Every structure is written in C-alpha cells, then in structure tokens.
Amino acid sequence: MAVLSALRPSTRLLQIIFVLIIFRSRLITLPQDVLERLRDATAGKRLSAAELTAILQQIYVKESDGSKTLLVPYRNRLAKVPIHDTAADVLASNSKHFPLQSSDSKRTKALLDPKFVRALRALLFHIAIPSWKSKEALIIAVHSFFLVVRTILSVVVARLDGIIVRDLVRADAQGFLRGLGFWFALAVPSTYTNVMIKHLQSTLALRIRTGLTRYIHDLYLSKYPDLRYYRLGLGVGAEAKTSGGEKDTISSSSIIEGVDQYITADVEVWAEGVSGLYGNLMKPTLDLVLFTSQLSRSLGLRGTILLFGTYYATARILKAVTPAFGKLAAAEAKLEGDYRAGMGRLGREGEEIAFYDGGARERDILTGAYMALIRHVNFVYKIRIAYEWTEDYVIKYLWSAAGYGLIAVPLLFTRRRRTAPGVGSGTSSILSTSGSRNEAIASRTETYISNRRLLLSLADAGGRLMFAYKDVLELAGVTDRLYTLVSSLYAVKPASISSIPSSSLASDTVGLEHVNVGVPGHRPLNDEFQSQIFADSVNGSSSDESVHSESQSVLVRDLSLWLREGSGEHLMITGSNGVGKTSIARVLAGLWDPANEEGKVFRPQSLMVVPQRVYMPVGTLLDQVIYPDSYADFLEKGMSIEPCDDGSGNSIRAILESAFLGYLPEREGGWSTRKEWRDVLSGGEKQRMVMARVFYHRPKFAILDECTSAVSSDVEGRMYQHAKSLGITLITISLRPSLMKYHTQVLNLLGDGTGRWTLAHIGQDAVLTPLAEAEGEEGELWLGFNREIATLERKLKEVDGWEKRLEELEALLKVQDL
Numbered sequence: 001m002a003v004l005s006a007l008r009p010s011t012r013l014l015q016i017i018f019v020l021i022i023f024r025s026r027l028i029t030l031p032q033d034v035l036e037r038l039r040d041a042t043a044g045k046r047l048s049a050a051e052l053t054a055i056l057q058q059i060y061v062k063e064s065d066g067s068k069t070l071l072v073p074y075r076n077r078l079a080k081v082p083i084h085d086t087a088a089d090v091l092a093s094n095s096k097h098f099p100l101q102s103s104d105s106k107r108t109k110a111l112l113d114p115k116f117v118r119a120l121r122a123l124l125f126h127i128a129i130p131s132w133k134s135k136e137a138l139i140i141a142v143h144s145f146f147l148v149v150r151t152i153l154s155v156v157v158a159r160l161d162g163i164i165v166r167d168l169v170r171a172d173a174q175g176f177l178r179g180l181g182f183w184f185a186l187a188v189p190s191t192y193t194n195v196m197i198k199h200l201q202s203t204l205a206l207r208i209r210t211g212l213t214r215y216i217h218d219l220y221l222s223k224y225p226d227l228r229y230y231r232l233g234l235g236v237g238a239e240a241k242t243s244g245g246e247k248d249t250i251s252s253s254s255i256i257e258g259v260d261q262y263i264t265a266d267v268e269v270w271a272e273g274v275s276g277l278y279g280n281l282m283k284p285t286l287d288l289v290l291f292t293s294q295l296s297r298s299l300g301l302r303g304t305i306l307l308f309g310t311y312y313a314t315a316r317i318l319k320a321v322t323p324a325f326g327k328l329a330a331a332e333a334k335l336e337g338d339y340r341a342g343m344g345r346l347g348r349e350g351e352e353i354a355f356y357d358g359g360a361r362e363r364d365i366l367t368g369a370y371m372a373l374i375r376h377v378n379f380v381y382k383i384r385i386a387y388e389w390t391e392d393y394v395i396k397y398l399w400s401a402a403g404y405g406l407i408a409v410p411l412l413f414t415r416r417r418r419t420a421p422g423v424g425s426g427t428s429s430i431l432s433t434s435g436s437r438n439e440a441i442a443s444r445t446e447t448y449i450s451n452r453r454l455l456l457s458l459a460d461a462g463g464r465l466m467f468a469y470k471d472v473l474e475l476a477g478v479t480d481r482l483y484t485l486v487s488s489l490y491a492v493k494p495a496s497i498s499s500i501p502s503s504s505l506a507s508d509t510v511g512l513e514h515v516n517v518g519v520p521g522h523r524p525l526n527d528e529f530q531s532q533i534f535a536d537s538v539n540g541s542s543s544d545e546s547v548h549s550e551s552q553s554v555l556v557r558d559l560s561l562w563l564r565e566g567s568g569e570h571l572m573i574t575g576s577n578g579v580g581k582t583s584i585a586r587v588l589a590g591l592w593d594p595a596n597e598e599g600k601v602f603r604p605q606s607l608m609v610v611p612q613r614v615y616m617p618v619g620t621l622l623d624q625v626i627y628p629d630s631y632a633d634f635l636e637k638g639m640s641i642e643p644c645d646d647g648s649g650n651s652i653r654a655i656l657e658s659a660f661l662g663y664l665p666e667r668e669g670g671w672s673t674r675k676e677w678r679d680v681l682s683g684g685e686k687q688r689m690v691m692a693r694v695f696y697h698r699p700k701f702a703i704l705d706e707c708t709s710a711v712s713s714d715v716e717g718r719m720y721q722h723a724k725s726l727g728i729t730l731i732t733i734s735l736r737p738s739l740m741k742y743h744t745q746v747l748n749l750l751g752d753g754t755g756r757w758t759l760a761h762i763g764q765d766a767v768l769t770p771l772a773e774a775e776g777e778e779g780e781l782w783l784g785f786n787r788e789i790a791t792l793e794r795k796l797k798e799v800d801g802w803e804k805r806l807e808e809l810e811a812l813l814k815v816q817d818l
C-alpha cells in the first residue's frame, strides 16, 4: 500500500505525458495536403525539373566566411546543409592522440586491454563526441535520463505486479481494479520511454557516423602536400615512431588495403556499436544495481551474499568460454573488404574483362574471396555454439535456480516467525488467526511476485550485460581497425618541398637538384612477404633490411634540371618502358619524395600533371572540362559556357573547339548531361578532353604523360601549338619522335639499370651526366635521338667532300671519253 500511495502524486504527471503523446500522434496523422502546406511554409518551394538539374550541377555555394552550403534535393525540395571543414588546427592538435600502435598478434580477449581503451578514448572523445557542449553529448544526456526512467519504471511495475496479485489473493476487488488502472497508466510512459531510448540510440549512431566520416574525409582527402589518399598506399609513414618511441617495424599504412571498407562499413559498424553499447551497458548495470538493492531489502544479508556469489560464478564461467570476438570481427571486416574490392574491380574494368571474355576467371576469383569470407563466418558461428550454450544455461537456468533459492529465504523465515503467535488461542483467536494467516499469505504472495519479477528482470539484465560484453569484444576489433586507419593517416608524411635557392631564379620554376628517383617505401608484394614482416615484428626483430632493399631500387640517379616559366623552354622526357619517366613526374608533382636525403624538388604553384591513364569524374559534360574545379569555382573565375555575342571572353565552347571536341555538347545532349563518361567517350576523345582541361586551367607548367598517344598526329600537333600559345611550359613524357619539334630540351633515360641519363638541347650534343663522366663511358652515351642528330650532322659535314669527289670522277670520265 505504501508503494501505491507513493505512486499517487505522480499520476498527474502521467496524465500530462499521456495527453502529450496522444496529441503528438494526432499531429502525425494530419491530412496530407495540410502537411504539404506546412512543409511548403517551412522547407521552401517544390523544385521544377530545370531547377533540380541546376542544383545537381551547382552542388554547393560558397559562403563569404569560406564555408560551403551543400544543396541537397530532398523530396522535390531544396535542403541546404552547411558544411564546415574540420579546422586545420583541430586536425593537427588531435594527431598526438593517434600515435601508431604496432600491430600485436597476441592481442588478448581481455576487456580492458589498455590499447583498446586508448583507441576507444581517442576515437570517442576527440572525434565522435568532440566536446560536452556538442549535440552528441546532449543526446547522451537525454538518453541517460530515459534509461534511468525506464529502470525506475521497471521497479514500480514489479511492485505494482505484487500489489495486484496480493489484492486478488485477498479478494479485494476495489484494490484490484485500482491496481489495474495504475497498470494501464504506467504502460504509457513505459512504452514511450522504450521507444525514445531506441530512437535516441539510432540518432546518436547516425551523428557519430556522420562526425567520424566527415573527420576521416577531411583527413584522408587532403590537398597537396599531404595527399594522404595517395601517399597512404605507399607506406610513406613507414618510419613513424610508435607511442612507445620504438620504430614501428610494420608500417601500419602498408597493411591498409581496401580503405573503402574502413570508411564505409567499419565506420557504420563502429557508430552503431558505440551508441548501442552505452545503452546496452548502462541499462543492465543500472538494473543490476537498483534491482539488487531492492531485492537485498527483502533477501537479507544471506540472500544478498548468495546473489553476489551467483554474479561472480557467472562472470568466471563466461570469461572461460568467451572466444576472442574482437579479432574475429576484425578478420571478418577484412574479408568483407576483399570481397567488396573484387566486386568493385569488376564494375570498373567490365569492358576490358569482357574483351578477354574473362567472366569465368573473375567468377573463380570472386568465389574464392566469397568462400574465404563464408568459411570464416561459419567458423565464428561454430565457436559461438559453445559460448551461447553456456551463456543460456547460466543466465536462464542457473540464475533461475538461484532465484528460487533466494526467494525461498525470506518466505521460509517469514513463515516460521508469523505462524508462532496464533497457536493455542480461543474461537475469536481462531478467527483472527485465520484472518492474519490470510493476510500473511497475501503478504507473502506480494513479496514472492515482486521478488520473482525483480529476479526475472535481474536475469534479463544479466543476459543483456553478457551480450554487451560480447559486443564490447566485437567493438574492440572494429575500434582497432579504425584507430589503425586514423593513426596511419596521421603518420603519412607530407611531400617534402624545397624553397627556391637563389634570388636569380623566379619562384615559378620547376627544378630538381641531385635527385634520385625511386619507388618509395615498401609495399606488401604478396602474403608471404607480408607475413614475414608480421612474423619479424612479433619476434621483435626488425624488418628494416627488407624495407631498404625494396626502396633502394633507384630508377634515375642524381638528376638535376631547371625550367623557368616564360623562358620558352619546353622539355621532353624519353626512354624505353619502365625506366622511370612517369616516376620523375611523380617526384615533380610531390606524389613521391626523392629517394635520397640530399635531393631537392622545386615545385611551382601552378603545375598540372595529366596522367597516362585518363580520369573522367562523376558529373556533367561541363564537369569533365573543368575538373577538379567545381561549378562554384567555374562561376567564380568569371568564365562562360558559350562565347559572348562579340566573340570575346573565355568560353568552354572555345576551349572544347581547341581540343577538336566542339561537337560533343550537341552529340551528348547538352552541357549538363550526366553519363558514365569513361564508357561514352572513345579513347582518343577522352585524351582530347584532358587536353581541354589543360586549356581551361592554363597552368604555367603542364606535365603531359603520354596523354595524346591515341590522338592522330595532326590534331596532336595543333593541340601542342595551342598549349604553347597559351603560355604553358610543357614537360612531355613520350616515346613519339614526332613530338620532339615542340620542345627545346630532351631528357633521355638510358634504362641500363644504372640510373643514368642525358640532357641535351635539341640539335646539340648531349650533356653528359656527372656519373657518366666519372666512369668515362662517353662513347656509349650517344644514344637515342641525340645520337641520331649527331650522326646526321656528321654526315652533312661530309657532303662537300662527296660533291668534290663526284666532280673529280665526272672530270675523269670526260677525259677517258675523249
């Protein structure tokens, strides 16, 4: 009764909550047209098809404070999403929380593994929930409030349950009906609380996912000189120190393969896991504490000790049978990534595979990747049987048996105490005895029902806590993967930039000074190589030697060259396949560092590299020309798509015509057509398109890497002339002698394994490399075009002598005829 009276003051509150919930559901079921009008008023007008196309083209608008507002078409309306990039100083200051952790094959299943705790703390408190004032923190606070409310309501429900059954045993109809009324009233906040807990958990997961995804995007898709999305795959952070200060023998960046799996699937799994974990840990813990304290009141000391004994036994048994869920989850994520990457490759290279009719072979490869995944998942299912069987046995049966024992303690004690006073009285006392016996039975029933419900809830809480334990272990695996990704991204070193050495050189100069060009870092060549490195790290031995022998393969040695803007000099780099021509472009563009400490690279601000393999971005026809500019950048540059009436101004149409692609907009259905351009355009058209890109950006320097190999010679020549007329200094990588005439210097890579090269002005003798001079092998260096030029010049010099000899012979013949 005391509980019931304690419930009364809260009935007003319950009524208010009830009314609010009903009112809320009415709002949701408002007629559709009213809702549409409401939405029109709050979310703006519906978009026409033309407006929608324009928005898809525009993508975002630049704000005056440097931030961007993303334009997102949503249910035929325009939603504006402000985008603030993660501040550079936040990215920089967080780096200290993400030191590289050397991978540890002996990672245990221990819950409080300090590495896991450190990684979780770093990801959670420096990225996912950046401050206690953030929205995420607010959601957690409201979520916690509902969790506490739910636990309190469970206790109240347990008590009410007991009271209802007690009134039934007493045959107290009025009390029973009142209890039932409370039961229904309590159901409203209880169910609402449950729904809110789920909703807040999903909202938190989504926010954490968004926060983490955007942070990783900002870090990963970094501009020059960081270029982490590229340099991560090179193992450039190989020498980064671990938190302990020792050299990281396995470069974690070399292990990162399939980054897409990390950023898409792993981030989602982690966000769901973390947000669920809080509720899944806090709720049962709260339940355990509250229910235990409630129970211990009626159980007494002995009962409470028995209760804790049960908890201890459960923890010991389950710990003994728990497999290393974390490691298993991480392995599963990797296998998922492999399979996914295989599918992605098939989508990308479909045409090439079809030409080879390689479907069957690809099926074998993909089936192999899939079966590896399935075998692993099956293995996990199998080892789960023992764990789940034990868990079920312990939680359902051991705890229930312990529960019966615990309930018996107060009941048996109460019985003995309460039956004693009634013995040996008269009739009245017999009546009062039977009355008090009824009362005692009712009271015992109440205690039994309440305790039984509390114990059931306790078993449930225990079960959920065990599930949460398993979740923590699985989360540990994904946390490890994400931490590895973020710490590896932080470990990637930016490209080394040298400042221009002397005032006599303009800042717009491309230069290399004593640079050795070689493949940087080391990459896992195959599984054997990788496992060797892994084994070395576990044994504590250093795998530096294998790393070095790999990076010591220098392609070009001691290379020095300078090209000044506006000097009229253009350089052609030539040499046979695989000698390192593109590698020089990689060094000039800052993708690779020089392979030697002394090597210096001078990279101008305005440098554009057009790679050998054509890249066509997602987007409209216009996007193909202006890439990597966005539409907003294009507008900012004050350019137009069509030329002005008087023909003046810089138009995209004119640019396409200079690349001999003026017919494309009409053929493809306009500038805002979106297609898979990689497939739609022919090989030569794609190459002309990238030349149009160069004409649009007008860089001071352009490195053109075999990017016109599929274009006919006459068109190629005219495009080269046009590029030169725009004032672009060209560095061309090509094997086509016909391109020589557009250049003033030739760098010839000898490709004889020594890294030697020659640099010559066209029409002059080759400049010998210092290395060649030192070795005195001048005669052998007359190679390639320079050798041919020299031979022809020598032969030309002999022409006078031949003509003289011819005259002599003719004179002799005349004499003989006479």
Ligand SMILES: Nc1ncnc2c1ncn2[C@@H]1O[C@H](COP(=O)(O)OP(=O)(O)OP(=O)(O)O)[C@@H](O)[C@H]1O
Residues within 6 Å of the ligand: 519, 523, 555, 576, 577, 578, 579, 580, 581, 582, 583, 584, 612
């Ligand atoms: N990322 C990389 N990892 C490992 N080796 C690489 C990498 N990139 C290039 N190489 C190697 O470096 C060497 C030079 O490559 P590069 O692309 O510079 O050749 P190239 O002279 O441009 O050849 P081609 O005329 O065929 O384009 C090649 O042997 C190649 O295998």
